Amino acid sequence: MLSSWTIEETLDDFKMTGELAPRSKQVHVLVLVSDGTSLIAKVDSARTHSESRRNRWRELNDIFDKNKKAKTNNEDGDVRWSEVKSVFVYESYIQKRKPIPADKLKFLCDYLAYASKAMNGYDEALKEATCCHFIAPVLIMLCGLFDDVKLEVEESVDGSNVHANGVFEFVLTRGKTKICVMAAKKNDFEQGKAKALVGCEVVADREGVFVVYSIVTDFIEWHLYRSGENSILRDSCTLAVSSNTLDIKSLRDMCEMIYGALSGHEEESKKEKA
Structure with a gap:
């Protein structure tokens, strides 16, 4: 573009x-x-894009091209975290929260309680077959807080300068804001963040955006990554749950973390560009 x-x-x-x-x-x-x-x-x-980001792409392409020639990718064709962790050096940060209206949060909490009861408890959320059924209501509720947010399911983006593609379970889009959501299959967060962070670079490449967010989650743990031109940052939340009970305070913190990213991203992108 x-x-x-x-x-x-x-x-x-x-x-x-x-x-x-x-x-x-x-x-x-x-x-x-x-x-x-x-x-x-x-x-x-x-x-x-900055020289820092373009250097990131060069390092990734060296890995992708080497693996393609040697055919050393793992079973599903993705790079391993051990291969790209030197490229994706990230630091911890605290994403600014934005308050969620109480009625919206209660609606979500009630819905998740119904889902938990129907699926034999929140322990089922950790299973690959049911994980997305718990993640999706959270994202749908967040969409309802805006008039201009679109939720896409099973999205794939092909790289142009980056020799890879990004595949996500969900993508939240608001203008140039994108939050790409990756389910941590088999609770493998290392593989999840490898795929998510590579996907962020593909999105930045194809769409010319300066900041791309990604989330890696098994519904209980939510890791938010902010991939910028010169840095990669991470915040995280963990839901406090028992088999049949979900703590609403931890749910609120997680939702407000994502709500804050969706709300303030345009201004963050301007700062990143500057």
Whole structure:
């Protein structure tokens, strides 16, 4: 996807400022001589992502290409966390929370209680076959707090500059805000974060966004990753549950973490770009 830029920005790129700047009421023609490649694409690529992120892509591509030649991927074709952990060095942070209306939270809590009763307790949420049936109501409730949020299911994104694709159980989209949700299959959070963080880079690559969020969860544990241009950050919440009881305070904290990310992301992206 190509970004647009102003005439002033283009003149600045080609050093046509100061004495070389066009005078008032004069007509100037800027002639670009092509060397066989797209100059627009080069300028756009330089503007879109930081050198830090593009270096991240180069390191990932080396891993992907090496694995493809050696056919050393794991059973489902994904890279292992041990292979990419040196690329995805992250730090802990606290995502700003946004309060959830009490009636919305109660509705969600009641629904999950019905689901738990129907499926023989919250222990069932940890099973791969039923996990998404507990995750989906949380995301649907969060969608209901906005007029402009879309929930997509089983989304796949192919990389352009990144030699991989991203596959997610769910994707929350609000404008340029994306929160990509990955179920931690077999409670394997390391494999889940490898897939999620690779997927974030694919989304940043294809859509030209500066920050992409991902969540890795088995419904009980929720790990939120913020993949930016120059850093990767992580926050997390754990639901307090017994077989038949879910603590509403821990549910509130988890929901408000995601609600905060959806609410404040546009401003965060502007800061990241700056």
